[in-house]
Amino acid sequence: DAGITQSPRHKVTETGTPVTLRCHQTENHRYMYWYRQDPGHGLRLIHYSYGVKDTDKGEVSDGYSVSRSKTEDFLLTLESATSSQTSVYFCAISESSGSTGELFFGEGSRLTVL
């Protein structure tokens, strides 16, 4: 199994509070991704990173920011959580940008915003 650890795995918070989710990898892969999974929507890309300090937006980036100061860590921050951000968040990593490259996923972080 790919070495991907997400933390926390479960979190309940209140509207308006900041939340940070952490993704840690031991594979030294260049590319890292944050997806959210919601019923009826499948997985949607929030942000991704193609190297240290290099990030870009996905299709649902509003209300989220990311940072990658080290190859192994990719942080997702909700500056002021809203109920619409209640979701399961998945981190993924990939070794290459080639179209044949496989993504490896973490086990997910379930966030509930009350």
Added chain:
Amino acid sequence: GDSVTQMEGPVTLSEEAFLTINCTYTATGYPSLFWYVQYPGEGLQLLLKATKADDKGSNKGFEATYRKETTSFHLEKGSVQVSDSAVYFCALRTQGGSEKLVFGKGTKLTVNP
């Protein structure tokens, strides 16, 4: 933009039944196509993939053939087991420097004994 459409679920089958989950795509260029599976409480894992037209991906008894003429990548298995109960996602990744994987909405499969 690039997109994936897969059949709505949920799908409920009896053990040893034949499975088909339809997937069609829209993409610029020549994408690679993937099927991912998500077992309850877990993250997604790659089931199979195909990188060019007419390629067949296969794994664990599942198969899918990349059909460029119909822009399809349907997932099939001849005899499902209870342990195949999961959510299945079709996905594509395009060439030309795109690092992103685009997913369908997922199809939940339940196999009853």
